[in-house]
Amino acid sequence: MFKKKKRHHQVLPAFGLSMGYTLVYLSLIVLIPIAFLFIKAAAISWDDFWSIITDRRVLASFQLTFSTSFMAAFINAIFGTLIAWILAKYQFTGKKIVDAIVDLPFALPTAVAGIALTTLYAPNGWIGRFFEALGIKVAFTPLGIMIALIFIGLPFVVRSVQPVLQELDQQYEEAASTLGANSLQIFMKIILPTIFPAILTGFSLAFARALGEYGSVVFISGNMPLKTEIVPLLIVTKLEQFDYVGAAAVAAVMLVISFILLFLINFWQWRISKKYETV
């Protein structure tokens, strides 16, 4: 049995060669450099490490990064689902262009997005002046950071939810409708439970991306320590002050958080795809 199985897999050539190349390249470019970052962070004592990452400025930047990322991902979860809905369910003129434009944040370099958003939301900018009239400052505040994070995170939710909505079997909605359900009930009880895992995946992807985002935020945030300094910027600041150990320590914490999110998201998607395979 074992032999037969093995022979079956070896019909195609060069498994060892391609797998070997994959592992070597992956190790050289990704795994070894990251391992050295952890070694650098581990070179200091636990007490020193703890005092670096519980420094007031570091904690403030973590709090800011997490709260703005969470809010941005939350807003994206709502509007991203809405955009996925109109793209999957409705026909309208210019739909192809709208569909393409959703991916602009993937394609537009973050620095370009950053300076464009800053110019728009500055107190004298096209959009900023309206908020200014209401007494709200957007650029150079946490609100500005959130706007940049909404921009970069939007496609993640749309692209997670859209395919699920497109494949949604119409017959359940029709059955519910025949049984007297109104459209709100149909949405809450049939559609939402089906697309919720996809929304959550999109939310997590947008959130994970927002935690590490630098280019689009650095211009609009104003970069004031304790107030509008995000974690990636703090790492850059520490580097510029030649505080390599401090930079490595903060980065190590961020990396662990990113890894946990990545494993959760991949495990989740793997579970979902397994579920659909068996159905």
Added chain:
Amino acid sequence: MNKIKSPYKINRLNFNFEAFRKGGLIGVALAFLALFIVVPLIAVFTEAFSKGAELYFASLMDPDARSAIKLTLLVAAIAVPLNTIFGVIAAYAIAKFQFKGKNFLITLIDIPFAVSPVIAGLVFVLLFGSQGFLGPFLEANNIKIVFAVPGLILATVFVTFPFVVRELIPVMQEQGTDEEQAGRILGANGWQMFFRITLPNIKWGLLYGIILCNARAMGEFGAVSVVSGHIRGLTNTIPLHVEILYNEYQFSAAFAVASILAMLAIVTLFLKSVVEWKTK
């Protein structure tokens, strides 16, 4: 007569409500997209031309801008092929064979997507910088990686690492191994099988991955910013040049250079849509 009329009426009312709701939802969604995506894109071009076309073209012809464009093209010309070759080989190994730990391997490949670009730059500074693990060795041999072009390339390879392979794995999995097996049985050698069956079958997926990989390689900011050292004319890519101009309050020039990247983004989206349309 009434009996026939009333369902018609209800139906028409329903239809109107549907249309109303559809219009409302489309309106809100498009307004959100316009505000967050279209307006910033328009702003780039308006600001770029705000001081006239003459300054716009002068900003692009500036020697520092031209060397930034050249460097960006050089970095992409090295990073994209490296990750394309890796992408094809890794996707072949992952999609065409069964082995334990496949999902774990895919997650490892995803790491650069999850890591902050700043941290991507930092790992290479810690490895190759003067304070880094290999710093003394590199200095003794007079090799410069960080604050030089090799560092820019390494950081770009890191951040664009998963693009091609992640695009190809599902395409190759869907195609299965039947055609390759048939080819082998009919006497094709490994190379013939690869170039006549495997590669033609994935060409659109491959192109898609390359387009996305290239867009990120040319536009990367955070990782490249950390390893570049911002040496004008030497280690400045286009996004870094935009940052320098912006921080010097040369807003029109900054947006003029940024408009090249915005056009690259538009071309990328267009090509992406063409490929999507071709594969449908």
